[in-house]
Amino acid sequence: MASSAASLYLDPQIRDWVLFPITLVMILVGVLRHYVVLLLQSPPKQLPKAAIREQKALARSQILRATASFSPIPPTYYHAISKHLSDAFESGIYLKDGPPQGDAPTTPANPLTDPAAMDGMMSGMKTQMVMMVPQMVIMGWITFFFQGFVLIKLPFPLTLGFKSMLQRGIETQDMDVRWVSSLSWYFLNFFGLNGLYRLLLGGDNAADASQTMTASPFAAAGAAPGQPQDYSKLFKAEREHLELAEGQYAWIGDGVEDRVLRRHRRA
Amino acid sequence: MSLASALETLATYRASNTRASQDVLEKGSLILKSGAASNLGDDSWAFLEQLALAALDVGQIDIADQCLQKLTEKFPGSPRVEILRGIRMEATEAPQTVLHYYNELLDANSANAAAWKRRISVTRRMGRVEKTIDDLSQFLDTFYTDLEGWLELADIYSSCNQYTSALQALSHALLLAPQNPFTALQFAETAYSAGDLPLALKTFLIVVDMGEKDLPSVQDLPPTGLSVRAWYGVKLCARQIIAHPSTTSSASNTAVPKSIRQIDEVATERLLVHYSGRGNDRSEKRVLQSWLAG
Known part of the structure; x- marks a missing residue:
């Protein structure tokens, strides 16, 4: 092995005209992509008042429930609030479009016909395009011009298992695993530059490949806040949670006099 | 500098x-x-x-x-x-002009919470209490988690002697900030003003409990800060409940603690402890003693 490694010498021109350019181009494209994504991002959508009210209605009951077993408020007030919320959820006055009328269709709107949902999906797609297109171009550039180039020799020995990772595009059995091919150098950079981007552009930069590559454009749209949710169903479920919390309810003032007296050794 | x-x-x-x-x-x-x-x-x-x-x-x-x-x-x-x-306009312009400005902002974006809050504060300053309460209630119905809003609502109700409504607003504030003894103290004092002595007593004790819970030994330490005020409240409520046990009523159906006399004793003792460690100035303590005796 040592003899075959020693018999291979790389032209310094490969270092100057292939290795460095690939690395530099990838870094610059990453930085550029970050700024393009920033430009493409549409401003966050303004929700109308009624929609916010609908969203926050659930939070109201969650806040009430959160402290139910050591509630800071006395029983009359707790039960009044709990009953009010429960009634409101049943009649649906917190729904964005007001209480449902009779037998109106209750199927959720198709996200593809709703322009608001479409916007969210489109922004996800745009980000994906900015992500994918430059990577494909760079990869095409490397395979077209530098197919089969050996670029660099790693300064440490590796086992044969790394051969497919480090010598992609070179089908030789005998070459030492320490030699890295051009295509493999591209992949190493692709996944390895995220740390550098984080240094250059800050924590939540858009150049970071690891986050965006894992998410498909449609999955990103699904998680967007604009996605339609059937609040009347959520409200029904929340009513049951409220009833459960009612059973757990205890006022923090129950027995507080005993706690204080015990601390002052009077009980 | x-x-x-x-x-x-x-x-x-x-x-x-x-x-x-x-x-x-x-x-x-x-x-x-x-x-x-x-x-x-x-x-x-x-x-x-x-x-x-x-x-x-x-x-x-x-x-x-x-x-x-x-x-x-x-x-x-x-x-x-x-x-x-x-806000700059509020400093010099007429309230109507500013109100108009905020209305325009809200027409452009009905969910502009900051503009809405400013509008409420301007209406309150103009003395239109009913309109303020209306607007503020609507605001809180939309933005439930706005703690300042609930405290403001309680303050407005208190200023109109609507203590029961103020208590309701404060109970929401308590839910939003259950760890804040100042809100609890305000609740207790409002309950006292509303004439609900047992509830006030209990809430004053909750404030005391919050303050003492994490202290290693409360017996040797004189009460400080918020606790002093809470102990005064406890003493005030306990004394009145003991003096008129039959006429004490509670709108919230809170029971009078059985150990009301011990509570009264402890409150007296804690208040005296607070003033005893204060050097040569005896006049404060004398005033307290005469109040306790009276």
Whole structure:
């Protein structure tokens, strides 16, 4: 092995005209992509008042429930609030479009016909395009011009298992695993530059490949806040949670006099 | 005062929401004159906003105008700057004009919480209490988690002697900040004003309990700060309940504790302990003793 490694010498021109350019181009494209994504991002959508009210209605009951077993408020007030919320959820006055009328269709709107949902999906797609297109171009550039180039020799020995990772595009059995091919150098950079981007552009930069590559454009749209949710169903479920919390309810003032007296050794 | 330390103080004020307007103005105008604000980077905009608010607070409208000018140039159409402009208008313009301005902002975006809150505060200042309560209730129905809003509502109700409604508003505030003894104390005092003595007693005891819970040994320590006020409340309620046990009623059906006499004793003792460690000045203690006796 040592003899075959020693018999291979790389032209310094490969270092100057292939290795460095690939690395530099990838870094610059990453930085550029970050700024393009920033430009493409549409401003966050303004929700109308009624929609916010609908969203926050659930939070109201969650806040009430959160402290139910050591509630800071006395029983009359707790039960009044709990009953009010429960009634409101049943009649649906917190729904964005007001209480449902009779037998109106209750199927959720198709996200593809709703322009608001479409916007969210489109922004996800745009980000994906900015992500994918430059990577494909760079990869095409490397395979077209530098197919089969050996670029660099790693300064440490590796086992044969790394051969497919480090010598992609070179089908030789005998070459030492320490030699890295051009295509493999591209992949190493692709996944390895995220740390550098984080240094250059800050924590939540858009150049970071690891986050965006894992998410498909449609999955990103699904998680967007604009996605339609059937609040009347959520409200029904929340009513049951409220009833459960009612059973757990205890006022923090129950027995507080005993706690204080015990601390002052009077009980 | 060096520039660096002035900047640092201002940043601390911003982080802790301290309203030390005079101090902010003195340090801020120093920085503004020296032109160091441009070296701050993105922090400089927050600094300008802080200085503008402080200047308005103190009445230095020209400085506020300078800041506002810079901010408008940098962020045209920013909702935050628009609110700042509104606050600037409140300082000099007629309330109707400002109200109109806020109405326009809300027409453009009905969910602009900051403009809505400003509008409520302007209506309150104009003395239109009913309209304020209406508007504020609607606001809180939409933005339930606004703690300041609930406290403000309680304050408005209290100022109209509507203590029961104030208690309802405060109970929401308590839900939102269950760990804050000041809210609990306000609840207790409002309950006392509403005439619900057992509820007030219980809540005063909750405040005491909150303050003592984490102390290693309460017996040796005199009560301090909030606890003193709470103990006064306990004493006040306990004394009246003991004096008129039959007429004590509770709108919230809170039971009078059985150990009411021990509570009364402990409250007396704690109050005396608080004033006993105060050196030669005996007059405070004498006043307290005569109150306790009376």
